[in-house]
Amino acid sequence: MAAKGSKRVEALALELDALLEAARLPLQAHFDQVAKTRVRFDRLTAEIEDVHRQSEVSRLLASIPGVGVLTATSIAATTPNVSNFGSARVYAVWLGLTPK
Numbered sequence: 001m002a003a004k005g006s007k008r009v010e011a012l013a014l015e016l017d018a019l020l021e022a023a024r025l026p027l028q029a030h031f032d033q034v035a036k037t038r039v040r041f042d043r044l045t046a047e048i049e050d051v052h053r054q055s056e057v058s059r060l061l062a063s064i065p066g067v068g069v070l071t072a073t074s075i076a077a078t079t080p081n082v083s084n085f086g087s088a089r090v091y092a093v094w095l096g097l098t099p100k
Contacts, residue, residue, distance in 0.1 A: 009031065009034055012031075013028075013031045016028060016031070048069060049069060051073055051077070052072060052073045055073065055076050055077075057076040058072045058073045058075075058077075059072070060072075061075055061076060079095075
């Protein structure tokens with residue numbers, strides 16, 4: 001039984017040679033897809049971090065405990081100028097943060 005998790009993918013890929021070819025070919029295709037996905041994920045992560053570093057609003061939001069780079073960048077990119085809102089309560093309603 002193989003260990004679970006993405007950290008083990010490379011080690012599992014090295015063990016492909018021990019398998020029969022009928023099992024190795026589809027698994028190799030899967031490992032190739034995982035590798036391509038990881039490259040795309042790393043590229044997107046780098047792009048988001050670049051945008052975050054360039055945005056003062058995003059950096060300020062990320063200084064709030066519990067708010068990370070992705071959340072801060074998303075809020076900074078999608079929120080209009082907050083001076084258009086009459087109060088913090090109106091802004092909270094615009095965000096959808098309304099009490100039940």
